[in-house]
Amino acid sequence: MLDVNHIRKDFPILSRTIYGKPLVYLDNAATSQKPTSVIQSLVDYYESYNSNIHRGVHTLSMEATDRHEDARSKCTRFIGAKEDKSLIMVRNTTEAINLVAQTWGKHNISAGDEILTTHMEHHSNLVPWQKLAEQNGASLQFIELDEDGMLNLSNIDDLITERTKLLALTHMSNVLGTINPVKELTAVAHKMGAKVLIDGAQSVPHMKVDVTDLDCDFFAFSGHKMLAPTGIGVLYVKPEILESMEPFLFGGDMVSQVWDDTATWNDLPWKFEAGTPNIADLIGLGAAIDYLESLGMDQVREHEMALTGYALEQFDRLNDIKVFGPKDLSKRGGVISFHSDDVHPHDMGTMLDREGIAIRTGHHCAMPLTRKLSVVATARASFYIYNTEEEVDKLTAAIRATLDYFAK
Ligand SMILES: Cc1ncc(COP(=O)(O)O)c(C=O)c1O
Structure with a gap:
């Protein structure tokens, strides 16, 4: 398995804070962060x-x-x-x-x-x-x-x-x-x-x-x-x-x-x-x-599959969101799009940003697909080599808090 704590030290941006909270960067499908060597x-x-x-x-x-x-x-x-x-x-x-x-x-x-x-x-x-x-x-x-x-x-x-x-x-x-x-x-x-x-x-x-x-x-x-x-x-x-x-x-x-x-x-x-x-x-x-x-691409895939599996389990417990994509982990990568009928994805993204969590919201440059999913937009968390289960926990907790806030 990847030594994620070690890997994280190679990415200077991961020590940043957003609104006083440690950055949780989950917008890797849009672009990844860069290690010091690059x-x-x-x-x-x-x-x-x-x-x-x-x-x-x-x-x-x-x-x-x-x-x-x-x-x-x-x-x-x-x-x-x-x-x-x-x-x-x-x-x-x-x-x-x-x-x-x-x-x-x-x-x-x-x-x-x-x-x-x-x-x-x-x-x-x-x-x-x-x-x-x-x-x-x-x-x-x-x-x-x-x-x-x-x-x-x-x-x-x-x-x-x-x-x-x-x-x-x-x-x-x-x-x-x-x-x-x-x-x-x-x-x-x-x-x-x-x-x-x-x-x-x-x-x-x-x-x-x-x-x-x-x-x-x-x-x-x-x-x-x-x-x-x-x-x-x-x-x-x-x-x-x-x-x-x-x-x-x-x-x-x-x-x-x-x-x-x-x-x-x-x-x-x-x-x-x-x-x-x-x-x-x-x-x-x-x-x-x-x-x-130096990490090995098989290890990269293994890490992301484990993290995606963990995140899907946590999301399942939230009940109030719909998660898109295959259930079989061997047929999916580390990208999870989700939707709640009660919270617009942009509101979700904005609320999560206040917690230091960067996700993407919108049609993800795939408008015909968004239409097929019968939604106007989705929220998307996407993982990479430096993401951790602890970050998934923060994400899940922030989604829960957002859902509860809008339910009031
Ligand atoms: C599946 C897929 N194809 C193509 C692109 C376009 O990549 P770029 O903007 O680097 O040209 C993206 C970017 O998100 C993508 O996810």
Whole structure:
């Protein structure tokens, strides 16, 4: 098991107080906190070898290039990809998915084709496909959810047909916590000739992910949800697909030869990385990966499952709230959305903040799902490596007090 007391000492922000109470940070699905090693990696870069990469012959530039590419290799290893050239550095999951939609999607999805997705997607894995479908005359199809917030796969053979060109789905829901059977679905989609994009924004920070084993074609995730700085994300694309994809952005660094009227493209992955990249934050992501690997991703998952199980038990005793998502812990991550008919989620969030407890309230960028749940919004607590049972107890007590306050 994780030594959480030890881990907490690595996160300076956790010693903060809010309204005089120790911070209980339970908004990890939105973004995680950062350990000293990640913060220090940024300071080191700016203090010791800040320089532009790839085009310098001086020492600083070569050092920065080495550290930048070394961090890419850490990402490659971390997600089980085979080659560094399969990983394109972007700002976040959202940009990664837009890149796929507007490059591969634009050229491979045409009138009459279908994009299959689910009713539990974050807007990042829905709106880019809506736009592409509108541009190219394709249509969106949806896998429905069952009562537990799991995908209803009973009619999957009717949904994935020869018209399906892409299955775009989340690995783990940011609202329900549901972990989807993405490997099995990838195999079904491939049988019908469809490509598969997995939104890994909520999975990569919390469990071991192996894109080679999943056999997906595209995989996207964000650094900031996994201890790294904001502004750095990763798109993995199978090399054979990436070779044939047109660049997304054009300009410096992504070219090989440029003439007055035309240009040729750089090698992969730089063909997709126009302009000066986010050097410092990729190095920070490398430091975050070092940190997570030092804990072990299986231990991270084990810790979060235990904490989620404990929290679900405590929530069950509250009686007056409805908790969404699968009951089976092996099928859910450390995200718990809940709702009370008597207290608006924003009131709940505000009352909890007064106790130093940070949760998220709203539609969590998943409006179609919120509608399916027949609520206007939910409150969401989400856990990470530094959260404790004691914090869950504080959360439960604060929810109880809020429910009682509004019942008066
Ligand atoms: C499942 C899921 N997909 C995509 C995103 C978008 O991530 P980003 O804002 O880093 O692009 C999020 C963020 O909450 C998410 O939870």
